[in-house]
Amino acid sequence: MARRSGSVFTGCGTVFLKELADHLGSGRMRILEWLVLLTGIGAVYTAIQDLKTTTSQDPFLFLRLFTNAHDPLPSFMAVLGFLIPLVAIGLGFDAVNGEFNRRTMSRILAQPVYRDALLMGKFFAGLATLAVALVSLWLLIIGLGLIMLGVPPSGEEVMRGGAFLVVSLAYGGLWLALAMLCSVIFRAPATSALSALGLWLLMSVLWPLLSRFLTEAIFPTTQLTLLTGPSYNQIVFQQMLARLSPNTLFAESLLGILDPSTRALGPVFMTQLEGAVMGNPLPLGQSLLLIWPQVTGLIAGVIVMFVAAYIVFQRQEVRA
Amino acid sequence: MSELDRNADVVVARGLTKRYAGVAAVDGIDLTVRRGEIFGLLGPNGAGKTTTILMLLGLTESNGGTIQVAGADPMRDPLEVKRHVGYLPDAVGFYDNLTARRNLRYTARLSGLSRDEAETRISDALARVRLADVADNQVATYSRGMRQRLGLAEVMMKRAELAILDEPTSGLDPQATFELLDMIRGLKADNIAVLISSHLLDRVQAVCDRVALFSHGKVVLEGTVGELARQVLGGGYAVEIEATGPNLPTLLAGIPGVQRVTDSGDGKFQLVAARDIRAELGKAIIGAGGSLMRLDHIEPSLDTIYRHYFEGDHGAA
Ligand SMILES: Nc1ncnc2c1ncn2[C@@H]1O[C@H](COP(=O)(O)OP(=O)(O)O)[C@@H](O)[C@H]1O
Ligand SMILES: [Mg+2]
Numbered sequence: 001m002a003r004r005s006g007s008v009f010t011g012c013g014t015v016f017l018k019e020l021a022d023h024l025g026s027g028r029m030r031i032l033e034w035l036v037l038l039t040g041i042g043a044v045y046t047a048i049q050d051l052k053t054t055t056s057q058d059p060f061l062f063l064r065l066f067t068n069a070h071d072p073l074p075s076f077m078a079v080l081g082f083l084i085p086l087v088a089i090g091l092g093f094d095a096v097n098g099e100f101n102r103r104t105m106s107r108i109l110a111q112p113v114y115r116d117a118l119l120m121g122k123f124f125a126g127l128a129t130l131a132v133a134l135v136s137l138w139l140l141i142i143g144l145g146l147i148m149l150g151v152p153p154s155g156e157e158v159m160r161g162g163a164f165l166v167v168s169l170a171y172g173g174l175w176l177a178l179a180m181l182c183s184v185i186f187r188a189p190a191t192s193a194l195s196a197l198g199l200w201l202l203m204s205v206l207w208p209l210l211s212r213f214l215t216e217a218i219f220p221t222t223q224l225t226l227l228t229g230p231s232y233n234q235i236v237f238q239q240m241l242a243r244l245s246p247n248t249l250f251a252e253s254l255l256g257i258l259d260p261s262t263r264a265l266g267p268v269f270m271t272q273l274e275g276a277v278m279g280n281p282l283p284l285g286q287s288l289l290l291i292w293p294q295v296t297g298l299i300a301g302v303i304v305m306f307v308a309a310y311i312v313f314q315r316q317e318v319r320a
Numbered sequence: 321m322s323e324l325d326r327n328a329d330v331v332v333a334r335g336l337t338k339r340y341a342g343v344a345a346v347d348g349i350d351l352t353v354r355r356g357e358i359f360g361l362l363g364p365n366g367a368g369k370t371t372t373i374l375m376l377l378g379l380t381e382s383n384g385g386t387i388q389v390a391g392a393d394p395m396r397d398p399l400e401v402k403r404h405v406g407y408l409p410d411a412v413g414f415y416d417n418l419t420a421r422r423n424l425r426y427t428a429r430l431s432g433l434s435r436d437e438a439e440t441r442i443s444d445a446l447a448r449v450r451l452a453d454v455a456d457n458q459v460a461t462y463s464r465g466m467r468q469r470l471g472l473a474e475v476m477m478k479r480a481e482l483a484i485l486d487e488p489t490s491g492l493d494p495q496a497t498f499e500l501l502d503m504i505r506g507l508k509a510d511n512i513a514v515l516i517s518s519h520l521l522d523r524v525q526a527v528c529d530r531v532a533l534f535s536h537g538k539v540v541l542e543g544t545v546g547e548l549a550r551q552v553l554g555g556g557y558a559v560e561i562e563a564t565g566p567n568l569p570t571l572l573a574g575i576p577g578v579q580r581v582t583d584s585g586d587g588k589f590q591l592v593a594a595r596d597i598r599a600e601l602g603k604a605i606i607g608a609g610g611s612l613m614r615l616d617h618i619e620p621s622l623d624t625i626y627r628h629y630f631e632g633d634h635g636a637a
Binding site: 010011014015018022102103104106107108109110111112113114317318319 | 374379380399400402403405406407409410411412413414415416417426427429430431432471474
């Protein structure tokens, strides 16, 4: 590799601003926003109907808006776990191959900027777009809650809401980076979109099943386990497998942050529960500590995907 | 940049080589482009012109040889090269949903121009390529020729030392080609060196000060069109005449200095001579009782030179 001179970030801001303007003005983004908005409001609305009748004493009434599930609609949290990847893929699947197909790539790379700047500018523009969408959605939910429940959120609820935004962004960033990786690998946007969506389906629908089957294959059911239930090893193994999916990491993080009574995200021993009052909420700091590994995992995933995209892109011929 | 650098050649490449899967696409070529000249990189499709250009810009790594472009090595310092070189790629594309002005604004900002400087340069460049009236229309509405001109505007806007234009006239009608070549001459007037690649030898030969003829990754001939003609056509001075008279072919062949006579029918003849023999020709035809309608000195076409070169003993290689 040749020695390089000049800053890697030259031009990054320019790319960022252009891509951000493109995203915010694009028809594709409009469609995705409506999709998120309608599903989100649907889920929250039913949650509000539930909450009105049941818990008026709940100290975390607002957080229930996110976690309350009402058949047949899933909770807002679950909806997000499903929809954030869709939006992120929509923003990233043609990031790089689009430039090749429009034949703008060689013109851009003939300017004094490194390829990193292009990739990074595009990534952060996608991330900022996601952030804009998430924050507006979040404000909307708080607004709906205020109007329909008639109580303002507490300070801690707002802070937990902020943490929720950060976690969601990390999760979205992971799918965005993955979609961009696909856009680097595949020249045809349709192929790129399809492979990213395929992975999304694998991770959100098939992986939970697969991890159970795999565990059962490795820890076969015997007479003994039928009596005692699954062994500790088996539970841990299945959980490790499940956590290979970013969806699991995201769901666990949101559970930890939005449901303060969550005390652990894995198997719990009786000794650990000594002195704990069941159902009592954890303080915010403790909740954050609890989900820290999951969040770190998500961020590590973002970095791995981005670096992979960078390496493949760096080796690519400029001419289409 | 020092005064010394200013006078040096803009492009100096020695033994430049690029292999794709072991096959040489560019095979040890030497190139020199002087400051302020228009240099033609000519040859058929697949000869290695685009590959050479990509290496000059540092967009593809070479497998051997040394390059200096605008005083920098594109392999080691691509950003420095890109700051001083404008590039119009083969089949250039723009963001169709943006206006021409916005398209240029983006690359202007990427190339490090300040906002104000960019605006004046963009307006200037768009006016020079005669797109000022449609500058705020979406590029989606542009014809092929307009896109090509917009690409040229981008190169002008950069005020580079060297403009590299890859097949700028391909896909253009004769009128659009003529206009574009005229604008390319404008670059030279600004003392910008131009490297222009084309597979249409005849079309661009008129604007080129010097040319390099490519074939299978090698530069087979290099120099001014006149030099190449002398080298390949044997120092011939070509004349075309339109005349009638008794036994003209024999008469023409008998004039001292005439090397070859070709009868192209309809009373037209092409002659190759060692020197300017137009005066003798006229006298001889009139003297023999014939009549001379037309007598032209013809610039040999690059196509002829190229074909001739390969029909000769070089072709077998
Ligand atoms: N990415 C590539 N992989 C393999 N071969 C290539 C690649 N790019 C170009 N070539 C080959 O290199 C040769 C020169 O191509 P090119 O420089 O595009 O020619 P020109 O621009 O003169 O038409 C061609 O034979 C082409 O097939
Ligand atoms: Mg070419």
